[in-house]
Amino acid sequence: MSALAPILLERIAAEGPISLADYMATCLMHPDHGVYTARDPLGAAGDFTTAPEISQMFGELIGLALAQAWIDQGRPAFALAELGPGRGTLMADILRAGRRVPGFLEAAQVMLVEASPLLRDRQKAALQGHAVAWADHVDALPQAPLWLVANEFFDALPVRQFERQGAGWCEHRVGARDGALVLGRTEPTAVPALAHRLADTGEGDVVELAPGLPVIAQAIGQRIADHGGAALIVDYGDWRSLGDTLQALKAHRRVDPLASPGEADLTTHVDFEAIAAAAGCAHTRLTPQGVFLERLGITPRAQQLAGALQGAALESHVAAHRRLTHPEEMGTLFKILGLLPEGAPPIPGLDL
Numbered sequence: 497m498s499a500l501a502p503i504l505l506e507r508i509a510a511e512g513p514i515s516l517a518d519y520m521a522t523c524l525m526h527p528d529h530g531v532y533t534a535r536d537p538l539g540a541a542g543d544f545t546t547a548p549e550i551s552q553m554f555g556e557l558i559g560l561a562l563a564q565a566w567i568d569q570g571r572p573a574f575a576l577a578e579l580g581p582g583r584g585t586l587m588a589d590i591l592r593a594g595r596r597v598p599g600f601l602e603a604a605q606v607m608l609v610e611a612s613p614l615l616r617d618r619q620k621a622a623l624q625g626h627a628v629a630w631a632d633h634v635d636a637l638p639q640a641p642l643w644l645v646a647n648e649f650f651d652a653l654p655v656r657q658f659e660r661q662g663a664g665w666c667e668h669r670v671g672a673r674d675g676a677l678v679l680g681r682t683e684p685t686a687v688p689a690l691a692h693r694l695a696d697t698g699e700g701d702v703v704e705l706a707p708g709l710p711v712i713a714q715a716i717g718q719r720i721a722d723h724g725g726a727a728l729i730v731d732y733g734d735w736r737s738l739g740d741t742l743q744a745l746k747a748h749r750r751v752d753p754l755a756s757p758g759e760a761d762l763t764t765h766v767d768f769e770a771i772a773a774a775a776g777c778a779h780t781r782l783t784p785q786g787v788f789l790e791r792l793g794i795t796p797r798a799q800q801l802a803g804a805l806q807g808a809a810l811e812s813h814v815a816a817h818r819r820l821t822h823p824e825e826m827g828t829l830f831k832i833l834g835l836l837p838e839g840a841p842p843i844p845g846l847d848l
Contacts, residue, residue, distance in 0.1 A: 577609060
């Protein structure tokens, strides 16, 4: 039994079953035993690996796409922000690529939205030599032009799960039985937030709602609509949520989400339609990651870098290119949504 399991069982004994969102939030951010607060979950020694950790090419191309969008909007002074920046690898690559664009770094105020003290320490080490400010929440970002990236951020937002029953919805909740955590469900009831989903779901279908998503997306979209900017949302998911997509990864292997609370990363597929709707600014078409990176020139860049490699290093480089772009790996599963002001040119790599 994990250290967090008895704490959850005690809470459930006192309060009754809790929502899946409450369970996820506790597992990920418990001050002593949370996945993101008690240890570093990234990399080979952790639970999962993100695109920036796979290859520098990912962050370089993201940085150049943001820089071109900055040029297209008149080169203003701006906040350059990342949500959930992990070890700081992506921002380090963005800043390195941004040096090639005259004036880009000089105009940028770099801000990282990160709640984990442990990961903030990793980010400080990765970004030594750069002036960086940290914020606990997106609302702390300045009311100013905003160029932002969120890579595998929204998939970690806690969700509530609802299962269609007739014209109502049963909510999945985490309870306890015989000293173990178990998943149950409530009696069906009307859920106003899901009234529009009665038209495209059937009996037994599951829909996930992330309670914190609208506030975050609205804060990003409002700054972009009012002051200019661009955001790149990179994650796995689809235009509209459908199905039970909760997964738990422990040491890079899928495990039962209830088996090791606090010891396994918990994520769900992202509802990109919900992000676009809450943002309230213009948005691009949802685009597969492989298509996006190929449009930005990842293959020529990979060939350029390969020229200085050989042996195992070259094999690793080729494998990284494939992992980021191939349809059977991250190329189709991960998708990109761009946010921008009305009337602004599209972000490179994306269509309106």
